[in-house]
Amino acid sequence: MDKIILAHGSGGQRTDELIKKLVLKYFKSKHLSHLPDAAKLDVKKKIAFTTDSFVVNPLFFPGGDIGKLAVCGTVNDLLTQAARPRFLSCGVILEEGLPLDDLEKIFSSMDREAKQAGIEIVTGDIKVVEKGKADRIYLNSSGIGEIIADVGFEKIKKGDAVIVTGGIGEHEIAVYMARMKEKGVLSDCASLTSVVLPLIEKFGGSIHFMRDPTRGGLAGVVLEIAETARTDITINEGSVPVRKEVRVTCELMGFDPLYLANEGKMVIVAAESAAGSILDFFKKKKLSRLASIIGRIGSPSRKPEVNLRTKIGGMRRIEKLSGEQLPRIC
Amino acid sequence: MDKIILAHGSGGQRTDELIKKLVLKYFKSKHLSHLPDAAKLDVKKKIAFTTDSFVVNPLFFPGGDIGKLAVCGTVNDLLTQAARPRFLSCGVILEEGLPLDDLEKIFSSMDREAKQAGIEIVTGDIKVVEKGKADRIYLNSSGIGEIIADVGFEKIKKGDAVIVTGGIGEHEIAVYMARMKEKGVLSDCASLTSVVLPLIEKFGGSIHFMRDPTRGGLAGVVLEIAETARTDITINEGSVPVRKEVRVTCELMGFDPLYLANEGKMVIVAAESAAGSILDFFKKKKLSRLASIIGRIGSPSRKPEVNLRTKIGGMRRIEKLSGEQLPRIC
Secondary structure, three states: OOEOOHHHHOOOHHHHHHHHHHHHHHOOOOOOOOOOOOEEEEOOOEEEEEEEEEOOOOOEEOOEEHHHHHHHHHHHHHHHOOEEEEEEEEEEEEEOOOEHHHHHHHHHHHHHHHHHHOOEEEEEEEEEEOOOOOOOEEEEEEEEEEEOOOOOHHHOOOOOEEEEOOOOOHHHHHHHHHHOOOOOOOOOOOOOHHHHHHHHHHHHHHEEEEEOOOOOHHHHHHHHHHHHHOEEEEEEHHHOOOOHHHHHHHHHHOOOHHHOOOOOOOEEEEOHHHHHHHHHHHHOOHHHOOOEEEEEEEEEOOOOOEEEEOOOOOEEEOOOOOOOOOOOOO | OOEOOHHHHOOOHHHHHHHHHHHHHHOOOOOOOOOOOOEEEEOOOEEEEEEEEEOOOOOEEOOEEHHHHHHHHHHHHHHHOOEEEEEEEEEEEEEOOOEHHHHHHHHHHHHHHHHHHOOEEEEEEEEEEOOOOOOOEEEEEEEEEEEOOOOOHHHOOOOOEEEEOOOOOHHHHHHHHHHOOOOOOOOOOOOOHHHHHHHHHHHHHHEEEEEOOOOOHHHHHHHHHHHHHOEEEEEEHHHOOOOHHHHHHHHHHOOOHHHOOOOOOOEEEEOHHHHHHHHHHHHOOHHHOOOEEEEEEEEEOOOOOEEEEOOOOOEEEOOOOOOOOOOOOO
């Protein structure tokens, strides 16, 4: 029994074996021990709730794997709502023939990352489909967090600073290079609990809005902010942090880093008065050492625009990506 | 644009279009309108949290479809913990080439069933994979409910009645016949909110344990109860409700109805003293008209056994299913 077979999804003896041998080996929550259909949880009255499916290809890439990615993605989505990550679900779709070793690596990676991020895996589900009906493994993780501060589009004001917590594009370039069987760029895949929770504790009301720039990249997030808050935004190209190895690959391949996916970064809109201290705070943390103030919230507008002040001093309007640069990056 | 293309998963313009045209057309929760990465929700302090992925084949079958199934499955899992269903997530993995009409049918069915079940779809996610890397659509739904009563293995007592709310095996036989391009059996796919919530209100402390007999069937649930509560159980074969059309197919095909999946039934362990009144209560409701007391909780045991008293008066031990009767029934 070293590969997934259809009977692993039957709800009978083989499912039992798989759960006992592999799932409970890593996921040790007391909520899971009796394998109830639903976990019973104590929470505060205001919670954040989020879901994401993960179909990344390859499953293992420099800096992470589909399991770590699932935990980080869901944790960071909770953090965007100023919620303390608490509980995680794990829904697994397996393709018949998947080596059990790969599944074990993925579960152990989820377990490690969940501990790191301070979230507990409390409920799960496994389905198996025939060979050729999935690509080895797809994951879903849904998360619950307890809201500890009030952030949202409605708090964004003219003059607010737009901050990004580090270099952009690293995840998508790492996945791209892994597909090309090349190395050189690590995915930034990381849970931001240890950055965002202290940030909220320290700067509370000065943090107006947060969003992690995953699919659609930094450009996607900034456009979304402009559209939803109905305000113009200006971004300074020269202030946007891009690591050299990402910049080189982008130039070679014609990618625009503004549209590349990140999996361990946050875009933050904060009160101008606190922006300097926030930047100092970020620069002291390993996960946000390259943080930078990249732009300002402009005037309210019924047809909001995002403009990029280019390095050579020109202005370029940022538009939504039509099509995509790479499929299945997360 | 009448089929899913990879760009629908990009996080750019096409994703936006798909969400605006199809998702927000059906899912009208105020929590979804700004499409945040996580929904902010008010809940009671004790919640139930559950997740399930759905890979059923075919997508549409007599009595339901993958969308209805996802909502019912998650709602019923919440109800097993005596939780009032409140919030639902919807994670979608789409295969390139899926007709948008099919996706629309599925979303509209989810919307209809969620309203019926009293649960609100508040957060979601869409991924697209290349043709041949999935089977049209896979769904994940995770749910949050508010716990209104205390049920669980630890409440099960010797002498308790084991009740099933209706005929068994209908879902699996309906899916089986749909694959054979035959008709005749409707899936029992249904959310049990309207049965279980009033049951709890009326009989509160007399309800000791609930579980929906999906994969693994009635036998799987009864075996699980015996193992976890460490008690013998006796089931009367003659009291187990099986509709004639299910019985006929089982006899023809050699299926054992005890192991067949259900998607609109509940197995309930209740105090003996209340069992008669509970049965009367069930028989007045459309979704549980065929309810029956099928057995009793026996003595505590370190090696618990489930025994079936057969119609001809013999005793047969019920064992766990090894392998499975049909793959991808949910």
